[in-house]
Amino acid sequence: MRQQNLLIELGTEELPPKALKQLSESFSNAVVSGLQQAELTHGQVKPYATPRRLAVYIESLAEQQADKVVEKRGPSVDVAFDAEGKPTKAAEGWARSKGITVDQAERLSSDKGEWLLHKAEVKGQTLSELLPEIVEQALKQLPIPKPMRWGDSDAQFIRPVHTYTLLYGDQLIAGTALGIASARHIQGHRFHSPQGFELQHADDYETALHDAYVIADFAKRQKKIADAIAARAAELAGRIAPDAELLEEVTALVEWPVVLDASFSKDFLDVPKEPLIVTMKDDQRYFPLEDENGQLLPRFIFVTNIESHDASQIIAGNERVVTPRLADAQFFFNSDKKHRLESRLQDLANVLFQKQLGSMADKCERISALAGKIASRMQTDASVATRAGLLAKADLATQMVSEFPETQGVMGMHYARHDGEGEAVASAIYEHYLPRFSGDVLPTSAAGAAVALADKLDTLVGIFGIGQVPKGDRDPFALRRAAIGLLRIIAETPLALDLRDLVQDARDGFGERLTNKDTVEQVVEFVLSRCRPWYQEQGIAVDVIQAVLANRPTRPADIDARVRAVSEFRGLEQAASLAAANKRVSNILAKLDGELPQQVDSQLLVAPQEKHLAEQLTAVEAIVTPAVAAGNYTVALKALAELRDSIDAFFDNVMVNDDDAAIRQNRQALLNQLRQAFLQIADISLLQ
Known part of the structure; x- marks a missing residue:
């Protein structure tokens, strides 16, 4: 079967620059998807994109679909023939629909029965027959939010289309897209080659355009x-x-x-x-x-x-x-510069933050008070954070920021310096917007971190407090970004702050404004829910994140330390066996009624394997307990990993549900002690 290289090009007016790359990739992917659905084999695919064209070049594309045999199963033999062996109406109707008689049908047999079968040879369609529809469907799939019409045509596209080319090797394939018939004419550079040129072969596309002052790639x-x-x-x-x-x-x-x-x-x-x-x-x-x-x-x-x-x-x-x-x-x-930054606060009283939550001036007062509390929790100078929090949004009322909104924060810093506010306050005003996007830098000063946390907490708690929880893709106050910013600042700095305490502090700052009684719990849950996408972006396995969050920790820096330690533990040789053992222990304990047995009585330890496990667990706990207290979870987990052989030996040789109630409860207490040792760090049973 013949194979040639294919060129598809759409010549347009100037396409939106910020959308060009996405349009090009989407067009290329949609064309390839159409070719695959049509079962047309091909080689490498290369998209081209310039302000005035979208194109796709496909190497070694098959000229025609392969012929194939299509099998159509009919009614079962029991249904197809009556008691005398004559074809039923069901069989005859099926045969007519396939253009055959019943006696021409083949049989399909399996252990489930026997059916009539028709095998039809279907000849593959040619590329010329298939391609125009493939391109038309690809164009319909492009992400075009506001299509436009031009001239007297009913066609709609992101910009007016002037040329359309389908060239298979040197063969022009007939077709129409957006009201334009396929032709060899290609637009050149608008000024250097306005006359364009006729393309004779798909392989000449990039070179011919270069000669026409266009770098197509x-x-x-x-x-x-x-x-x-x-x-x-x-x-x-x-x-x-x-x-x-x-x-x-x-x-x-x-x-x-x-x-x-x-x-x-x-x-x-x-x-x-x-x-x-x-x-x-x-x-x-x-x-x-x-x-x-x-x-x-x-x-x-x-x-x-x-x-x-x-x-x-x-x-x-x-x-x-x-x-x-x-x-x-x-x-x-x-x-x-003729007005002090502080004087702008009265202007912010006329700038609405949110109807139910008040003005930007109200927000600044809340940020100031909350930043002071956070700074105190961080055991740093609260006065700097309080002052910076008050002035954090003041530059929104300046002419510069009104004209160039992207400079908010940075202009506040410059104006604060001009006013003699002090470098610590000025820097904190700038830093409170950090991080602005994924991967952005974090505040480097304690005051900057305090004000940044206060600003994000105020927005989160305020919006949740009036019941405007983000739904689907709608997140007008960028609460998801604020939540990840909170996590990053606390975890990566790191800061010994508890999320629940911070949210409660922010909640207190709103007084009677909030109507949602579950605000604190909902905000804590929302912020913690962002751990999963944040850590997944860093390549952390989902089961590691789930294992750490299972115990509902609320200190982001501590969560981060646990995630890093469990992720490292997951790579140990002993991890799979210990995870399986934890699942087994969890299942055993879950079946018990009432309170779990707590105390292990050494006098009731009978089997050598349970004695050895109890002794080793006591020795390991002497390492684990201080390590957990110090937040050194890697050391704790490595110590617990040494229990693998003892745990395996216990389950291989010891019957937990012994007939003797005292021995049975003692063994349950031993397993509970083992489970609690791991749960100090994470629920290892959730590791896959």
């Missing part, structure tokens, strides 16, 4: 940009802070990247660098330059989509565009 285009930016930065004696998201967006904006640099007035450097960077990146997609100390330089690098004979004109144009934006930031900064 997204990854190649991105690497070319990254390398050129790094080289230009080095020439300018500066560096570019890594920003994968910006690099990806810029890659999605250009087909023929040309890297240039420009400058702006040094006067703007009197403004904190953060708003300047925000406006350069977010508004203009520029790459700001910093020196080796992280200080902003009055230069930036940008990527253009045209190779100009007079690059100075492009540079001058970008400098003209950026100057008023930087001037705005300078104006906001100078205006904001």
Whole structure:
């Protein structure tokens, strides 16, 4: 069967840059899925994506489905023939539907009976017959939230479509998608090759586009940009802070990247660098330059989509565009400095946090009080945390943050320094937003950690307290992110704080505002429920997490220590045997009525194996008890692992349910003591 390489391309108007990569991957995956469902064999698959095209290149694609025999079972022989052996109406009707007579049917026999059988040879369909529908279905599956129409067509897509190409080797496959018939015409670069070209063979696609000033491969285009930016930065004696998201967006904006640099007035450097960077990146997609100390330089690098004979004109144009934006930031900064940060609190009284929970000013007062309590629990200076908590949200009322919301916290820090609040307070104002996203850094100061915890707790407790629990994907107050932030700060710092105590402190701060009587329990449960996804992201096995959480611990730092220790224990040679033994012990004890027997009487230990287990358990407990008290769970579990042989010998040679009631209860007490020794750390019986 012939195999050729296939090219599918959709030529469009400029696609949304932030969605381009996802669209490309989704299109490629959907096409491949369609080919697999059609049972068309193929080799490697390569997606292409530029601002003006989505394409998929598939190697060694079969020209036709393989022929196959389809078996259709009919009625059983008992039903197909009457007592005289003549075909019944059921058999004749089935045979007619298959285009045969009853006597032409074959028989299918098994130990369950015998049935009529029809075998039909089905000839495979060709790629030309199958492909148009596969592509049409793939386009329907793309994640397009707001499709649009264009011209007088009824077709809908994320952007207007101009060309459509299905090329199998050098053969053009007929088909229509989004109102456009398949043709060989391929769009070139909008400015350098506006006439486009006719593609003669699928294998020529990438090379022909390059000749038309288009780098079709997204990854190649991105690497070319990254390398050129790094080289230009080095020439300018500066560096570019890594920003994968910006690099990806810029890659999605250009087909023929040309890297240039420009400058702006040094006067703007009197403004904190953060708003300047925000406006350069977010508004203009520029790459700001910093020196080796992280200080902003009055230069930036940008990527253009045209190779100009007079690059100075492009540079001058970008400098003209950026100057008023930087001037705005300078104006906001100078205006904001005329008012102390503390004076902004009265403005926050008019900014709503949540209708039932009050204003942002109310929230600041709660954060301040709660941060002070948390700092005291951390045995650090509460006055710094209290002050930073009060001012934590004050910069929301400034002109700078109103214009550049991304700078909240960092501008509060700068304004606090300007006001002479002290570095500890200023840093805590910035740090209280940390961590902002998965993998982000944590607060480094005690006050910063206290205010960060207070802010997250206030939001969690407040929203749960009015019954607005997150459901499904809806989480408008980002409570899941807040919960993981809590866990990370307490566990990774680490801090000797109990989650239940913190939640109760936060609950007390709301007074009579909250209507949910179960707020504390629900918030504790919600935060602990985030342990599973958080630890799974770190590669921790689910059964390890379940084993630790089974006893409902509420100190995140302690939970973390237990998880690390149990995860290490799980890899020991003895772990499987000990987990099985714990399950057996748990099952035995679960069947007992009333209180479990507690005391082991050495005089009632009869069998050598139970005596040895009791002696070794006592010796191990002398190590385990102080180790658990010190939080050294790895040492405790390694000590308990030494019991494996004794436990195995006990179960191999000792009957727990002895006829003698006293001996039976004594053995149950021994097992209970063994179980409790492990439960000090985790429920090992849950390990798989």
